[in-house]
Amino acid sequence: MAWQTFPMANSPTGESVISRVVRLMAAFDRQVPSMSLSELSQRAGLPMTTAHRLVEEMLKHGLMERDADGQLRVGVRLWELAARGSQALSLREIALPYMEDVQAAVHQYTTLAVLDHGSVLYLERLSAPDSAAKRALDAAHIAQRAPLHATSSGLVLLAYSPTWLQQEVLAAPLEKVTEETITDPPTIRRHLAEIRQRGYAALPGIAVKGWTGIAVPVFSSGNTIAAALNATVPSGETNVPFTVPALLTAAHGISRALGAGAPSGPRRR
Amino acid sequence: MAWQTFPMANSPTGESVISRVVRLMAAFDRQVPSMSLSELSQRAGLPMTTAHRLVEEMLKHGLMERDADGQLRVGVRLWELAARGSQALSLREIALPYMEDVQAAVHQYTTLAVLDHGSVLYLERLSAPDSAAKRALDAAHIAQRAPLHATSSGLVLLAYSPTWLQQEVLAAPLEKVTEETITDPPTIRRHLAEIRQRGYAALPGIAVKGWTGIAVPVFSSGNTIAAALNATVPSGETNVPFTVPALLTAAHGISRALGAGAPSGPRRR
DNA sequence: CCCGCTTTTCCGATGATCGGAAAGCCGATA
């Protein structure tokens, strides 16, 4: 999780090129997808000259691009490289049709997320047709992260993770995202047990006030947890019992497609 | 397009770290998503020691990962960085609901592609329920590239591109992907004109024998071409006239969502 | 025309990078 933040400024020397490049790329996000060189150098904490040289090189390889205004953006080539190799993305590709099935049955936000480096990482999201939800649930964007303890997906992922990981997560300070966010480790443990027993999580308001996250586990070969499939519905309505079977069905389909069920998955490659 | 191939082997010195890193990442693809260090060093054309050092550093930043067997893969963190910033990906996100609409109407492979560095790059693909197509059309995978002249999407992208780009593409040698692939520049020019006039492309067998690609343009603000929306149907059937309006409707919706229509798009950011 | 801003070029010093050599490690084979 070390690279999650921009900890130190530029060390005058003693830092690898790779970490500088990562800092440059991490300077971009959904809010600020393009910027000038000087802004980039500031946000990345690199001297102008260094930023200039590295950016120039990255442009040459398509890792960055200039848009019409000459502003810098992350290049498609980078996405191409990342998407071609990543297993998470092939998971997404397999899951997508099943997600559409869910979407067709329950007309709500549907997301697919994995556990990576101690947080929830959203791989895919299908949006509800109605736009009220659109505003409220803007948190769960694709390629966005969220804390494990404050999302239904996170709790499901945690519930089926090895004990050492659970302990590690619960030992760290837990942020209160909303009023309802559960931050008490023993209570969370109880919830995790309940999730494992029931096979799904349904928790009102822990991530977004007024909305209930419902999530179920997706397993891969070896029956290890691979992802969480989630739908988010307005709290208070009685659609939780309606949504859960839809998610379970889809999740089961995805798990089967991933080769779950076999006692220990076949070695890939 | 220089980075498209692995041209030269390792130059004993005089090559930037960035280009080495790109070579390492480019060594992975859909067929070989994970490999050992020694295999990686070979495929990337780097000395073992150098590969070892760089990989170690990349692992630290999450750009690569080790799977259960200790094999190396591309890390999700890389995808996260790429997806957060890339404009192409936000285009994908906007287009997805419309693609689902198309998918619901015509039950065929539906893809979204952009023109990048002289080739077609597929951003998204929704697969047809039937699995016959699945095998035949495995070419148009997500994050995969295809030549501009040998796909319906490519020809649409080319038709609405500036003339200098068309000339550049047509000047290069054009590969014959199938029997039907058109490789004669004047003929292609005629097709491009026809595409512009009709507003869509429908060409049988140029990419995959027995299948007809149908593609329409998607415009962004400033009415410049942003992407191509495509559906692929079995040749010979009479479903082309059925598919075209569905694609046009969806493409129009996406274009509107992207801010097309205004004479010159508002400056972003 | 001038001013403030961003971008680009220049260049000397320096330490990260390079990669050969060799040691470790591990599983397979005898």
Next chain:
DNA sequence: TATCGGCTTTCCGATCATCGGAAAAGCGGG
């Protein structure tokens, strides 16, 4: 158990890419 072969990791001296300050070159806007 001993030997072998392949893969991985450590070590280390030479060197060259990298670093970043300084200054020049663009680029609007007033």
